[in-house]
Amino acid sequence: MRNEVSPLTDREAALLVHRAGGTPLYVYSRQAMREAVRRVRAASVPDADIYYSLKANPHVGVAGFLSTLVDGFDVCSLAEMETALNAGMPPERVLFTGPAKTHQEAVAALAAGVAVTIESPGQSRLFAKVATELGVAGRAVVRLNTPYPGKSADAPTSPNQFGLSTEVFAEVVRILAASPLSLIGLHMFWGSQYSDAGVIAAARRAALERAQALSTRFGLAFEFLAIGGGIAMPWCDADPPVDWEGLKAAGLTPGGPGIGGSATVVCEYGRAIAGPAGSLLTTVLDTKTIGDRRYVLVDAGMNHVLIASRLVAGAGRGEPSVRVVNPGSPDVTSRTTVTGPLCSQLDVLAEDVLLPAVAVGDTLVFSGMGAYGPTFSPGGFLSRDQVREVVF
Ligand SMILES: Cc1ncc(COP(=O)(O)O)c(C=O)c1O
Structure with missing residues (x-):
């Protein structure tokens, strides 16, 4: 298997079936998770925080083990949020994403102290209202609708429902500024299942340039910049292998000098961490x-x-x-x-x-x-x- 780390041996497979009492059975290797995290870290922007997206695999044992290896978790539901917190990830290192959070999700996320993505003016009003009612100062990360890799850096949008367009950014900044929430950064997730180091590096660079432009234009000092993940899980024989060496080399200069400035740059991965394990x-x-x-x-x-x-x-x-x-x-x-x-x-x-x-x-x-x-x-x-x- 081209993407494999620490392959399962026949002996391990046989004993695990006995341990579980039968099949069908998924087995997740701690050793392979360790190696997969090491591999994506080396293939990311230097010094970036690595976030694991529980959507790829929210198993409590996987989340618990990964909480010791990665820097943060991305969650998409209240159940995933509770799994993340129960795994021992501090709330300030959990990000709640999703294009349409419910009132209950807004209440629970802000009460738990996790950061939340804001993906529309309507959602910024919802979170502003809930933060006011709860009397909490929440942390908001504006998710931008982000061009697919390969589009030119100034292509403003992609045909999907995620994030918001630059046209309404000013409105959302105004709503958040008048609320207890602080706008701590941007979230720019541009896609999944990419193997080509040049394409991935260009998408990261475009995200950093866009953040720089918005920071200058709106006078905002971002402390959190999620610039995508996107590394593939090639599990079919037709899938191209990930160019790990190319990514390692590209990681050295993804955004030019200074990379994220004073902001923490975050690379967010699901399949590249859990898949091979x-x-x-x-x-x-x-x-x-x-x-x-x-x-x-x-x-x-x-x-x-x-x-x-x-x-x-x-x-x-x-x-x-x-x-x-x-x-x-x-x-x-x-x-x-x-x-x-x-x-x-x-x-x-x-x-x-x-x-x-x-x-x-x-x-x-x-x-x-x-x-x-x-x-x-x-x-x-x-x-x-x-x-x-x-x-x-
Ligand atoms: C916002 C966000 N983060 C992370 C992921 C995880 O992606 P992957 O499993 O491709 O790494 C996804 C996938 O849909 C996503 O939408």
């Missing part, structure tokens, strides 16, 4: 041949790993890294389609991959699956059992 273990329930197709049916389905299913990956999108634990004849392989047990044609986890012979009861390992697993899957579909998860 996780594997999905699944048990073979049946094998059969239909026409010229060899099928292996397993107990993990798209209700546990939507990201690998045809619904997200699509046919021909590329295949995940899958192998058999302790195969009898590892060198004798044939083309195999691995499907889940659900009544849906979309429940295909790997198509036409080379696998050795398997028998009912054998274990398969899908690696690089630590991000957007259970949290991104329709766990309620067909009312089947939830997937197990273990941190080791």
